[in-house]
Each structure stands twice: as structure tokens, then as C-alpha cells.
Amino acid sequence: MKSKEAALSRLLAAVRREKIAALRSRPLTIGIIGFGRFGQFIAKTFAEHGTVVATSRSDYTELARGMGVEYIPLSNPDEFFSRNLDVVVLATSIVSFEGTVRGLLPSLARSIEESETRRGPLIVDVLSVKDYPRQILLDLLPKECDILCTHPMFGPDSGKNGWHDLNFVYERTRIDAVILDQVKESKKNVLHPSVDKNEDVESFVEEGSGKIHSVHEHSEAHIEGMDRIERFLSIWEEEGCRMVSLSCRDHDMYAANSQFITHLMGRILGAQGLEPTPIDTKGFDSVLRVIDSTTADSFDLFYGLYKYNQNSMDTIMKLRDSMDDVVEQLSMMELNDK
Numbered sequence: 001m002k003s004k005e006a007a008l009s010r011l012l013a014a015v016r017r018e019k020i021a022a023l024r025s026r027p028l029t030i031g032i033i034g035f036g037r038f039g040q041f042i043a044k045t046f047a048e049h050g051t052v053v054a055t056s057r058s059d060y061t062e063l064a065r066g067m068g069v070e071y072i073p074l075s076n077p078d079e080f081f082s083r084n085l086d087v088v089v090l091a092t093s094i095v096s097f098e099g100t101v102r103g104l105l106p107s108l109a110r111s112i113e114e115s116e117t118r119r120g121p122l123i124v125d126v127l128s129v130k131d132y133p134r135q136i137l138l139d140l141l142p143k144e145c146d147i148l149c150t151h152p153m154f155g156p157d158s159g160k161n162g163w164h165d166l167n168f169v170y171e172r173t174r175i176d177a178v179i180l181d182q183v184k185e186s187k188k189n190v191l192h193p194s195v196d197k198n199e200d201v202e203s204f205v206e207e208g209s210g211k212i213h214s215v216h217e218h219s220e221a222h223i224e225g226m227d228r229i230e231r232f233l234s235i236w237e238e239e240g241c242r243m244v245s246l247s248c249r250d251h252d253m254y255a256a257n258s259q260f261i262t263h264l265m266g267r268i269l270g271a272q273g274l275e276p277t278p279i280d281t282k283g284f285d286s287v288l289r290v291i292d293s294t295t296a297d298s299f300d301l302f303y304g305l306y307k308y309n310q311n312s313m314d315t316i317m318k319l320r321d322s323m324d325d326v327v328e329q330l331s332m333m334e335l336n337d338k
């Protein structure tokens, strides 16, 4: 058994090396929209894997040059889309997301019309909430663009020493105009057409197994789309991320009780004006670290986590109730103590 296990793991390592070599031989051209704190952070690593072109509202020409990234102002979207982009990563603030996407649509449509293949780039979002951008991208993007929704669960602070073992959440959302079923896709990684009435989805049932397949599944566009998604995902994989395939819906449910509550506590504790003291405990050190890491992010980001995740208000209400419960417990104990 042991020797079989060792042989399998050698085979797996060889396949992985082969995959990386194949992917490396065809590097992607990646456009980044939103070159703020997070956009710059991912651009540095992307630049080691392919060609990067960035655009943003502010002027980052010099900064981008220092990173080996081409910079084109957001006021010139035609120029940005003229760069034969394989992938476009949307890294703007959550609050400006919809407006930015809407503003880019005419240039995106023109670039698709002028391209030889009539296919658009793969559009990826990295927002810290997921259901909201998913819906906007599905509603607004032309069907020639595939969609991948992602959330790297780290940033410039937690990822400053590399991305190894950090969680990267993703949902393959749309390929070749077929919306993948959020839940089934994340569990089984199997193509399953949406039942959305607005989508032009043609499907067939496999004889025997009863599995539902899309007629697009073996089309060239589908295979190319899948390949491009895998090449993009492999960047994160190669950097050592823990790859988590999860539906946008589930992401938001988990994130409200992990990420949002951390930011909420960081902001609340930060508002107390806490400072290091000469007698700090390890526990207090961690409290100060939470304050530092959460308040380093923009208030726009914090507001976005609240406003655009439907579970966040619930988290606030539960926290209030818990505060009341704990204070009540203290008062009761004090009463009984007399």
C-alpha cells in the first residue's frame, strides 16, 4: 500500500510539473481595473506570471512603471481594451463597482466587435462580497464574456510575505453563455445549466446516468473558456493559495460571520482609541493587531461589506444581543453576590 501511495504521489507531482510548464508556455495578458491598494497588490504577483495592463480613476503611471505594468487612464477605456486582454480583473471598490462596469460596456462591446474571434475577455471580480457583483456581471456583461467570481481572502497586510496557505475562494459563474449552477458547481465541479428563464440554455440528459449536460460543453468556445479560467486559477494555485470552490451565496453567508464581524470589531475597538500599554498581554496584542489590520482598509471597503452582503445586518443584531446578554449575566451575578 505504502509503495503504491508513493508512486501515486510521484505521478501527481510529475503531472503538476507538466501542467505548470504547459501554462507557463502560454502566459496570459491580464487587465486590472482599479489600481488602488488591492489592485497594486495583485498586479505585482501577476506581473511575474504574464503581461499586466492596469487602469484606474487616479493617475498611477509612475507607480505602475516601477512594477513593470503598463498604465492607461480609466478615461481612455478603448485604449485599455485594445491590448488583446485574455482576462480583465475588476478590483474597484464595492460601492463604485456597478458604475465602473456600466461605464466600460460600450468600449468592451466595440473591442469584441473588432476582435477576430468575436469572443470577449474572461471577466473576473475580486470583491469582498460575492452575490452582488455576480448578479451585476450576469445582468450587464455581453454573453461573449465568461465570468469568474473570486475573493482572495487576504490582502496587502496578511499576504505581504507571500500567498502560501491563504484561502482563495472562486465560483466559475458563466462559460460560453451558460450559467453554471452555483451550488452544484462548487460541490461537484460539474457543468449544470441554470434554470434561469432569461438564459438561452440548451441541455440534454445523458442516457443511463441521467446527468444533465449543456450542448455547449464540447464546443470550442466552452473548451477555450475553461482553459482560460484554469490558466488564471493556476496563478493563485502556483503561489500556494488554498483553492476553495464555493458558491457566491455560501461565501456571503460565511463571510458575514467571519470577515465582516472581524472588521466590525476592529472598527468598534478602534473607535475606543486603544493604545499599547507597558503591561500588554498577548491577548491585547492580538486586539491591537485586529484594529490595525482592519482600519488599514478603506472605509469604503467596510461600508461595502455591510451594505452589499445581505447577511451583515443580521451579524450586527446578533452582536448587539450578545453584548446585552453578557452585561445581563454580569448584573445577575452581581445581584446574587450581595
Ligand code: NAP
Residues within 6 Å of the ligand: 033, 034, 035, 036, 037, 038, 039, 056, 057, 058, 059, 091, 092, 093, 094, 096, 100, 126, 127, 128, 129, 151, 152, 153, 154, 155, 156, 297, 298, 299, 300, 301, 304
Ligand atoms: P477600496 O477602497 O475598496 O477600492 C479602491 C479602488 O476603487 C481604487 O482602485 C479606486 O480607484 C477605485 N474607486 C473608488 N471609487 C471609485 C469611483 N467612484 N470610480 C472608479 N473607481 C473608484 O480598496 P482596495 O483595498 O483597493 O479594494 C479593492 C477591491 O478589492 C474591493 O472590491 C475589495 O472588496 C477587494 N478586496 C480587497 C482586499 C483587501 O485586503 N484590501 C482583499 C480582497 C478583496 P483610484 O485609486 O484610481 O481612485
